[in-house]
Amino acid sequence: xxxxxxxxxxxxxxxxxxxxxxxxxxxxxxxxxxxxxxxxxxxxxxxxxxxxxxxxxxxxxxxxxxxxxxxxxxxxxxxxxxxxxxxxxxxxxxxxxxxxxxxxxxxxxxxxxxxxxxxxxxxxxxxxxxxxxxxxxxxxxxxxxxxxxxxxxxxxxxxxxxxxxxxxxxxxxxxxxxxxxxxxxxxxxxxxxxxxxxxxxxxxxxxxxxxxxxxxxxxxxxxxxxxxxxxxxxxxxxxxxxxxxxxxxxxxxxxxxxxxxxxxxxxxxxxxxxxxxxxxxxxxxxxxxxxxxxxxxxxxxxxxxxxxxxxxxxxxxxxxxxxxxxxxxxxxxxxxxxxxxxxxxxxxxxxxxxxxxxxxxxxxxxxxxxxxxxxxxxxxxxxxxxxxxxxxxxxxxxxxxxxxxxxxxxxxxxxxxxxxxxxxxxxxxxxxxxxxxxxxxxxxxxxxxxxxxxxxxxxxxxxxxxxxxxxxxxxxxxxxxxxxxxxxxxxxxxxxxxxxxxxxxxxxxxxxxxxxxxxxxxxxxxxxxxxxx
Amino acid sequence: xxxxxxxxxxxxxxxxxxxxxxxxxxxxxxxxxxxxxxxxxxxxxxxxxxxxxxxxxxxxxxxxxxxxxxxxxxxxxxxxxxxxxxxxxxxxxxxxxxxxxxxxxxxxxxxxxxxxxxxxxxxxxxxxxxxxxxxxxxxxxxxxxxxxxxxxxxxxxxxxxxxxxxxxxxxxxxxxxxxxxxxxxxxxxxxxxxxxxxxxxxxxxxxxxxxxxxxxxxxxxxxxxxxxxxxxxxxxxxxxxxxxxxxxxxxxxxxxxxxxxxxxxxxxxxxxxxxxxxxxxxxxxxxxxxxxxxxxxxxxxxxxxxxxxxxx
Numbered sequence: 001x002x003x004x005x006x007x008x009x010x011x012x013x014x015x016x017x018x019x020x021x022x023x024x025x026x027x028x029x030x031x032x033x034x035x036x037x038x039x040x041x042x043x044x045x046x047x048x049x050x051x052x053x054x055x056x057x058x059x060x061x062x063x064x065x066x067x068x069x070x071x072x073x074x075x076x077x078x079x080x081x082x083x084x085x086x087x088x089x090x091x092x093x094x095x096x097x098x099x100x101x102x103x104x105x106x107x108x109x110x111x112x113x114x115x116x117x118x119x120x121x122x123x124x125x126x127x128x129x130x131x132x133x134x135x136x137x138x139x140x141x142x143x144x145x146x147x148x149x150x151x152x153x154x155x156x157x158x159x160x161x162x163x164x165x166x167x168x169x170x171x172x173x174x175x176x177x178x179x180x181x182x183x184x185x186x187x188x189x190x191x192x193x194x195x196x197x198x199x200x201x202x203x204x205x206x207x208x209x210x211x212x213x214x215x216x217x218x219x220x221x222x223x224x225x226x227x228x229x230x231x232x233x234x235x236x237x238x239x240x241x242x243x244x245x246x247x248x249x250x251x252x253x254x255x256x257x258x259x260x261x262x263x264x265x266x267x268x269x270x271x272x273x274x275x276x277x278x279x280x281x282x283x284x285x286x287x288x289x290x291x292x293x294x295x296x297x298x299x300x301x302x303x304x305x306x307x308x309x310x311x312x313x314x315x316x317x318x319x320x321x322x323x324x325x326x327x328x329x330x331x332x333x334x335x336x337x338x339x340x341x342x343x344x345x346x347x348x349x350x351x352x353x354x355x356x357x358x359x360x361x362x363x364x365x366x367x368x369x370x371x372x373x374x375x376x377x378x379x380x381x382x383x384x385x386x387x388x389x390x391x392x393x394x395x396x397x398x399x400x401x402x403x404x405x406x407x408x409x410x411x412x413x414x415x416x417x418x419x420x421x422x423x424x425x426x427x428x429x430x431x432x433x434x435x436x437x438x439x440x441x442x443x444x445x446x447x448x449x450x451x452x453x454x455x456x457x458x459x460x461x462x463x464x465x466x467x468x469x470x471x472x473x474x475x476x477x478x479x480x481x482x483x484x485x486x487x488x489x490x491x492x493x494x495x496x497x498x499x500x501x502x503x504x505x506x507x508x509x510x511x512x513x514x515x516x517x518x519x520x521x522x523x524x525x526x527x528x529x530x531x532x533x
Numbered sequence: 534x535x536x537x538x539x540x541x542x543x544x545x546x547x548x549x550x551x552x553x554x555x556x557x558x559x560x561x562x563x564x565x566x567x568x569x570x571x572x573x574x575x576x577x578x579x580x581x582x583x584x585x586x587x588x589x590x591x592x593x594x595x596x597x598x599x600x601x602x603x604x605x606x607x608x609x610x611x612x613x614x615x616x617x618x619x620x621x622x623x624x625x626x627x628x629x630x631x632x633x634x635x636x637x638x639x640x641x642x643x644x645x646x647x648x649x650x651x652x653x654x655x656x657x658x659x660x661x662x663x664x665x666x667x668x669x670x671x672x673x674x675x676x677x678x679x680x681x682x683x684x685x686x687x688x689x690x691x692x693x694x695x696x697x698x699x700x701x702x703x704x705x706x707x708x709x710x711x712x713x714x715x716x717x718x719x720x721x722x723x724x725x726x727x728x729x730x731x732x733x734x735x736x737x738x739x740x741x742x743x744x745x746x747x748x749x750x751x752x753x754x755x756x757x758x759x760x761x762x763x764x765x766x767x768x769x770x771x772x773x774x775x776x777x778x779x780x781x782x783x784x785x786x787x788x789x790x791x792x793x794x795x796x797x798x799x800x801x802x803x804x805x806x807x808x809x810x811x812x813x814x815x816x817x818x819x820x821x822x823x824x825x826x827x828x829x830x831x832x833x834x835x836x837x838x839x840x841x842x843x844x845x
Contacts, residue, residue, distance in 0.1 A: 109666065185666065185667070186627065186666060188627075272663070272664055272666075272667050273664075274630070274660075274662035274663060274664075275629070275630035275632075275633065275662055275663075275664055276630055276632065276633060276662065277630065277632040277661040277662045278632045278633065278635075278636050278661065279632065279633040279634075279635075279636035279637050279640075280633075283633055283636065283637045283640075284637065284640040284641070285640075285641065286641075288637075289626075289637060292626075292628075292629065293626060293628075296628075374624055375620065375622055375624045376624050376625075376626060378585075378590065378620050379618065379620060379623070379638060379677070380638075380641065381588075381590060381609075382588045382590070382613055382616075382618040382620075382690075383613050383614075383638060383641035383642045384610045384611075384613045384614040384641060384642060384643075385610070385613075385641050386609065386610045387609075527592075528592075529585075529590065529591045529592060530585075530590045530591070531590070
């Protein structure tokens with residue numbers, strides 16, 4: 001087929017561009033799976049402990065909805081991988097979606113594919129190359145995960161089934177992303193479309209899994225995530241189920257190639273909707289512009305945070321049953337200190353939520369840098385808008401946005417939790433526990449502002465700081481690091497609410513540090529050249 | 534305001550380094566209020582760097598830059614209220630429409646003339662409802678131009694504003710700039726398109742390797758160049774070769790071809806008419822020749838960027 005000429009070169013180009021990115025991604029998944037397996041094997045030594053833990057998951061609808069069912073309650077592999085089967089599978093799907101769109105629609109939107117397309121490259125080659133890279137990545141990911149799981153002490157056959165189940169989810173979503181890339185002209189919209197599909201099928205399998213033996217159980221068979229779970233690794237290893245994602249992949253990619261043949265280069269199938277011919281009243285200053293640029297994403301994030309809050313609040317009220325094994329109780333006690341189990345669980349979950357909110361804040365402040373390097377700041381800074389107000393506009397969105405996210409998650413968790421306990425004061429306790437995490441989140445945004453002002457090429461240091469603080473918190477106690485080292489992380493200073501003692505002093509200090517970092521960055525920005533390429 | 538009566542832009546001895554690269558090496562540039570000033574040079578000669586310093590975006594390492602009577606680094610926002618800028622590469626926000634960008638930038642400047650906005654959109658044949666990501670290069674450029682031209686400002690700074698425009702739109706652009714001059718606005722027009730500068734500009738500064746190689750009115754500059762003469766005479770020419778300012782003389786019977794320094798033209802013509810002229814073709818020097826003369830050093834050493842600039 002002449003339409004595929006040049007695919008080989010494009011595959012090599014993609015691998016050259018993404019060699020670091022892909023290696024790191026694959027490594028994270030393998031470590032996550034192997035770590036989770038070895039921790040579970042250590043934590044639940046006896047068959048009774050495993051059966052008890054498995055039963056308590058199966059009997060908690062919110063957990064079944066989130067993670068799925070355990071079909072063999074005596075299987076150590078099934079218990080180890082319960083969280084990663086569906087949840088981890090969804091993350092594999094995200095990787096596949098991002099990878100396919102990155103090498104198809106994003107390249108097309110940036111105009112680079114046009115350059116490539118004018119060379120000896122067939123019309124279908126870019127999509128084919130992206131699919132080859134993504135399928136290959138998922139197969140490598142699956143095989144390495146299998147090796148990691150075997151290394152952690154799980155059975156070889158089950159581990160192979162698990163690795164392939166993950167790979168099959170990624171491969172199915174590569175096909176979904178291939179279609180999404182044809183439909184819209186914008187890479188961002190294509191990603192959103194594929195992600196929305198992921199959300200829908202995740203819910204489909206949740207509904208199917210929680211339906212028990214009633215009629216709706218078949219819904220799980222409409223979901224690529226459900227297919228992965230129905231392979232049932234470590235619980236019989238039903239290899240034939242893997243045929244379903246395979247057929248799905250072939251059919252859906254064929255559809256994507258057919259759509260590709262019907263559209264123009266650069267255009268989508270959905271026409272670009274026209275917008276307003278003149279600007280609304282709010283679009284008159286830097287803040288109005290920043291709000292306009294961030295609002296769509298913020299709305300999506302907020303919905304997600306409220307949802308996560310609802311799920312966690314719901315799970316928390318069942319936590320007592322879930323963590324009946326002495327080992328797990330001990331672990332949670334270590335994590336949360338002396339509070340009640342439920343409060344400790346809630347505090348831990350809010351900690352995770354605050355880390356995700358930090359990622360949002362980092363991303364918003366980093367927009368300053370991309371606006372600069374893509375030369376969109378220049379026309380704005382050539383107006384009466386000063387540098388400081390311009391920078392502050394995005395910083396304000398970061399502060400406001402992270403507040404909205406944490407308050408949203410707090411409201412979601414508080415509502416779900418107080419609805420279960422029937423105690424309205426629980427709502428306020430949980431909401432307050434979410435809000436006290438804000439100053440630590442702002443410190444991360446402050447790090448990015450400082451980098452933007454002083455060393456704009458190094459703004460990615462914000463991500464490095466986030467990972468470093470996270471590792472300090474997770475592994476600091478394990479490696480028995482000195483307290484002052486662990487105190488470098490802003491998250492170490494957040495009062496462990498709900499349940500712990502509230503002290504305002506560390507929060508004030510965190511806010512002061514965040515403000516100082518931002519001030520340093522703004523002073524640096526006022527003095528330096530713009531744009532720095 | 535006294536600044537109005539003098540020069541809109543005055544730059545002297547401007548120096549800017551990027552690491553070890555010297556982008557500007559003692560540049561002088563004066564733009565008088567009310568004139569259209571051509572800022573001519575190939576890619577990489579320092580035009581954009583100069584403009585960014587004038588906008589207070591880059592900090593000069595040496596020399597002086599004054600804009601509308603103020604210091605662009607110290608008081609950028611006050612000065613920016615009085616000017617509009619079109620960058621060489623207009624980049625739009627993918628999810629904002631062209632109309633929104635025009636309005637927003639206008640509001641962020643000194644304000645927008647609604648009537649002029651409508652009129653300009655019509656002339657430039659623009660659909661303001663399209664989103665940024667759907668615009669081609671030339672159409673993005675038009676959005677930038679409409680936003681600048683419709684703003685109520687006294688100074689326009691245009692950095693290669695017509696790159697990507699088709700000839701029809703180029704014509705509309707030139708018409709618009711002539712109108713701006715009649716309104717009394719000052720325009721700094723950076724370009725490497727000689728015909729455009731020749732058609733529009735009162736005065737020209739040629740920049741080469743970060744320095745002003747030549748500056749003046751087109752008439753003054755032409756004065757420094759040579760006019761091509763081709764004549765058929767009544768008899769054999771005499772004494773031409775000894776006249777000062779005559780170059781590349783070719784005599785073929787009664788036919789004469791030569792290049793004449795423009796300030797020596799009068800003496801040469803007298804000499805020709807003394808023999809008797811049957812036909813005469815004289816070609817005035819083009820800016821292109823002027824430009825080539827300043828860059829021929831680079832050309833002879835094979836400077837690639839220069840060649841691309843001149844050919845466009």
